[in-house]
Amino acid sequence: MDDRSTAPASRPVERRPRRLVASLLVVAVVVAGAGVAAWLFQPWRLWTTTVVAEAAPGAVPGAVPGAAPAPTGATTAGAPAPASGPAGSPSAAGPQVVAGGDLVSLAHETTGRVTLVALPDGGHAVRIEDLSTSDGPDLRVWLSARPVADVEDADAGRWLELGPLRGNRGALTYPVPAGTDVAQFESLVIWCKRFSVGFGAAPLTAA
Secondary structure, three states, X not given: OOOOOOOOOOOOOOOHHHHHHHHHHHHHHHHHHHHHHHXXXXXXXXXXXXXXEOOOOOOOOOOOOOOOOOOOOOOOOOOOOOOOOOOOOHHHHOOEXXXXXXXXXXXXXXXXXXXXXXXXXXXXXXXXEEEEOOOOOOEEEEEXXXXXXXXXXXXXXXXXXXXXXXXXXXXXEEEEOOOOOHHHOOEEEEEEOOOOEEEXXXXXXXX
8 A cells, every 4th residue: 555645735825926026115115216217307407498587787767788987977867966086986886896707518408698797886796697507406606716618627626605596597786795806706606516527617807
């Protein structure tokens, strides 16, 4: 008589649930990674445009853009003549351009004109006109102590942040903090703070 066991053979271990869980984990990691990458790089901003048209430093509210200024010494009928100061001083002639230059491209094609303006109250402001650059994440406007030729490493030198870039097309004005020695800065940089890269820069050449 055959004494061999007739017990049924054991079934193979069911591995499908484990594989399913592993696959779901992989999918979750990929989706999360894609979400983080999208938040960091925001690639859609390469095709977005924000147009701004801010007033020039010292502009009179309600003034007609492009209107010719009144001749020196002229007064409006019924209005007192403005107080005069030393010839050529900001108080005598209003805001005065003291430095400026054209924007050049760095990591992204960038054009426009930058001027550093002395204000009648003794302060300064930066004016960016005809700006055209790419949109991007965390863009800032910096004054840099480095010349344009070395400004790709602007964050390794002395710099002063004026604020976020509020648009990538048009005209913008940024006041310089009171007490700033503007003579120590050689350029203006549109800087992507998130990735430490410059989009464009302009020299601040004395007028």
